[in-house]
Amino acid sequence: xxxxxxxxxxxxxxxxxxxxxxxxxxxxxxxxxxxxxxxxxxxxxxxxxxxxxxxxxxxxxxxxxxxxxxxxxxxxxxxxxxxxxxxxxxxxxxxxxxxxxxxxxxxxxxxxxxxxxxxxxxxxxxxxxxxxxxxxxxxxxxxxxxxxxxxxxxxxxxxxxxxxxxxxxxxxxxxxxxxxxxxxxxxxxxxxxxxxxxxxxxxxxxxxxxxxxxxxxxxxxxxxxxxxxxxxxxxxxxxxxxxxxxxxxxxxxxxxxxxxxxxxxxxxxxxxxxxxxxxxxxxxxxxxxxxxxxxxxxxxxxxxxxxxxxxxxxxxxxxxxxxxxxxxxxxxxxxxxxxxxxxxxxxxxxxxxxxxxxxxxxxxxxxxxxxxxxxxxxxxxxxxxxxxxxxxxxxx
Amino acid sequence: xxxxxxxxxxxxxxxxxxxxxxxxxxxxxxxxxxxxxxxxxxxxxxxxxxxxxxxxxxxxxxxxxxxxxxxxxxxxxxxxxxxxxxxxxxxxxxxxxxxxxxxxxxxxxxxxxxxxxxxxxxxxxxxxxxxxxxxxxxxxxxxxxxxxxxxxxxxxxxxxxxxxxxxxxxxxxxxxxxxxxxxxxxxxxxxxxxxxxxxxxxxxxxxxxxxxxxxxxxxxxxxxxxxxxxxxxxxxxxxxxxxxxxxxxxxxxxxxxxxxxx
Numbered sequence: 001x002x003x004x005x006x007x008x009x010x011x012x013x014x015x016x017x018x019x020x021x022x023x024x025x026x027x028x029x030x031x032x033x034x035x036x037x038x039x040x041x042x043x044x045x046x047x048x049x050x051x052x053x054x055x056x057x058x059x060x061x062x063x064x065x066x067x068x069x070x071x072x073x074x075x076x077x078x079x080x081x082x083x084x085x086x087x088x089x090x091x092x093x094x095x096x097x098x099x100x101x102x103x104x105x106x107x108x109x110x111x112x113x114x115x116x117x118x119x120x121x122x123x124x125x126x127x128x129x130x131x132x133x134x135x136x137x138x139x140x141x142x143x144x145x146x147x148x149x150x151x152x153x154x155x156x157x158x159x160x161x162x163x164x165x166x167x168x169x170x171x172x173x174x175x176x177x178x179x180x181x182x183x184x185x186x187x188x189x190x191x192x193x194x195x196x197x198x199x200x201x202x203x204x205x206x207x208x209x210x211x212x213x214x215x216x217x218x219x220x221x222x223x224x225x226x227x228x229x230x231x232x233x234x235x236x237x238x239x240x241x242x243x244x245x246x247x248x249x250x251x252x253x254x255x256x257x258x259x260x261x262x263x264x265x266x267x268x269x270x271x272x273x274x275x276x277x278x279x280x281x282x283x284x285x286x287x288x289x290x291x292x293x294x295x296x297x298x299x300x301x302x303x304x305x306x307x308x309x310x311x312x313x314x315x316x317x318x319x320x321x322x323x324x325x326x327x328x329x330x331x332x333x334x335x336x337x338x339x340x341x342x343x344x345x346x347x348x349x350x351x352x353x354x355x356x357x358x359x360x361x362x363x364x365x366x367x368x369x370x371x372x373x374x375x376x377x378x379x380x381x382x383x384x385x386x387x388x389x390x391x392x393x394x395x396x
Numbered sequence: 397x398x399x400x401x402x403x404x405x406x407x408x409x410x411x412x413x414x415x416x417x418x419x420x421x422x423x424x425x426x427x428x429x430x431x432x433x434x435x436x437x438x439x440x441x442x443x444x445x446x447x448x449x450x451x452x453x454x455x456x457x458x459x460x461x462x463x464x465x466x467x468x469x470x471x472x473x474x475x476x477x478x479x480x481x482x483x484x485x486x487x488x489x490x491x492x493x494x495x496x497x498x499x500x501x502x503x504x505x506x507x508x509x510x511x512x513x514x515x516x517x518x519x520x521x522x523x524x525x526x527x528x529x530x531x532x533x534x535x536x537x538x539x540x541x542x543x544x545x546x547x548x549x550x551x552x553x554x555x556x557x558x559x560x561x562x563x564x565x566x567x568x569x570x571x572x573x574x575x576x577x578x579x580x581x582x583x584x585x586x587x588x589x590x591x592x593x594x595x596x597x598x599x600x601x602x603x604x605x606x607x608x609x610x611x612x613x614x615x616x617x618x619x620x621x622x623x624x625x626x627x628x629x630x631x632x633x634x635x636x637x638x639x640x641x642x643x644x645x646x647x648x649x650x651x652x653x654x655x656x657x658x
Contacts (some may be wrong), residue, residue, distance in 0.1 A: 045529045137530065234525070234539070250540035252527065254634035260568075262535050265528040272534070296442060343457050343554040343566035 034058040041226050043266035045134045051162050054214045056221060059200040062288050066197060069214055069383040071392045072187040073171060075179035084392040089129045092376050092395055095223055096128030096312030100319055102175050118285045120370040126317040127304060127384025128312050132163060133221040137271040141301045141317040142288045163217040173285050181209055210295060223381055225307045225372040247366025256353055257346045268370055269305040274342040277335040299340050310368045324367055328360050423502025424602040427609045430487050430495045432459055434616045448620035449628035454557040460488045461551035464517050469510040486532045505604040515649055516550025516590035523547050537572040543586050546573030550590055557628045567633040574639035587639055589646045595655040609658040618652040
């Protein structure tokens with residue numbers, strides 16, 4: 001009995017010391033990560049699209065910002081062939097683009113669900129990278145990237161569920177950066193600055209495609225466009241001009257009915273998919289139907305957010321309109337009726353809603369109140385100076 | 397001392413277990429299920445197979461609506477609100493997960509005469525931009541058309557009807573806060589169009605710790621039937637700014653809902 005009394009505390013002390021050792025080792029190997037302060041926006045969705053496997057940290061976001069602009073992501077350090085995310089997603093365009101995307105090779109991007117090879121075919125214009133953290137209903141024009149996807153059993157290298165997959169596709173696909181991954185990793189790894197950035201963000205200096213995609217995704221999630229006049233008007237902190245006010249009332253009226261697809265809190269989109277009567281018939285490669293295989297989804301595409309629409313055309317999924325005036329002209333005079341058009345589209349049997357000149361101008365003026373001018377030059381989103389000649393600084 | 401400590405320990409265990417048992421067995425579980433029907437048959441969307449009381453042939457694409465402030469009336473006529481933490485529910489024909497829900501706080505055992513609820517949202521609770529997350533936020537009602545007590549549609553029932561020229565024409569049978577317009581078409585006031593529904597034949601007994609399911613049926617054809625024969629050819633496809641149309645919907649809505657207790 002006496003020996004047992006002696007051993008019990010010894011065993012406990014031993015276990016405690018071992019646990020303490022494990023704790024110390026773990027702490028010393030893990031980086032000290034600072035949670036990224038997510039702005040609390042009164043009129044934006046509170047449910048955020050941040051996967052548990054890639055939480056936002058200041059360190060990860062900082063690294064992501066460097067990589068987003070680093071031309072060596074293309075696998076080259078030749079000044080003439082540097083390419084990065086910023087080559088297409090341009091800050092002065094609200095991280096939008098005037099570039100059209102073509103389909104890559106193989107399943108699932110270059111082959112439709114119907115088995116059609118669409119490699120190299122023109123798909124769509126590039127959507128801006130703003131407020132993506134607040135979107136929980138899939139990415140791309142047809143919602144192909146969605147958190148409900150499951151490709152785990154199909155031997156595909158990424159799960160196509162979230163932004164991480166988009167970044168991955170953009171780096172490896174020929175039609176994106178087309179990077180030689182080993183060369184790219186070597187180039188990034190040869191820069192001393194990345195050793196400390198990776199160590200801070202991930203606890204090691206290892207440059208891997210997985211960690212690169214995570215960091216870039218973190219940075220993209222922080223790009224927020226909410227500093228626009230109409231937002232402040234709804235808060236009661238700004239006034240609209242007479243024309244903007246008329247445009248606002250028309251936008252939210254039964255006559256134009258724009259808001260049914262392009263509102264929902266202040267995101268200026270429902271992030272739902274609609275056929276808006278753009279054509280009399282549809283033979284599309286990458287519409288919503290290509291994702292759902294529901295014939296009713298033919299010709300349907302995401303209603304994009306109208307935030308910053310005044311600065312990041314061309315418009316529609318195929319970029320068929322260059323100006324906002326042309327878009328409004330389409331809804332006014334050129335709607336095509338078909339079995340597939342969404343019932344929310346107005347003026348279906350009349351070819352459009354037939355706005356007069358003043359109404360068209362008022363709508364354009366209202367759409368300009370959705371421009372966040374701050375984001376266009378916000379230095380916290382800009383190319384870091386320290387990237388020097390490797391930083392991609394596109395201007396339009 | 398050893399025995400005193402043991403006695404106190406056992407006493408605490410007993411008290412705790414009695415309390416827990418009472419909590420667990422006291423309230424019953426009330427579950428609601430929603431079904432959308434036309435002529436007693438589950439709704440078939442995107443098929444022009446229906447005819448309303450005014451003779452319009454029509455099809456339904458989707459229905460999105462709010463039910464709120466559910467309460468029970470007991471045999472003494474006392475009203476028991478079930479709306480402490482879950483006062484509002486969004487229902488969407490495209491989202492099966494919205495078609496049923498269980499009352500979070502449970503229901504006291506006893507006999508109940510009736511289930512009541514609000515179709516839509518009462519004005520004082522219908523604040524603009526109170527929902528920031530979809531799908532509820534997609535029900536937004538324009539601020540200038542609803543004011544501070546008209547933030548959201550009560551219902552969006554979208555579809556097509558065959559108009560007088562036999563054209564397939566979209567309708568947005570939307571109801572929310574109505575407007576009063578002056579002779580210059582300026583809005584001078586608002587009209588609340590939410591209404592209370594007293595479900596007929598909805599009496600039930602909730603056993604202690606038991607389960608009751610109330611299936612609420614929306615009979616879509618009744619939106620167009622009585623007391624007004626709602627005619628799409630009269631009101632057209634868009635009615636958010638037409639209180640005459642929404643007034644008819646409100647009046648017709650009293651007969652739209654029935655229930656089956658399971």
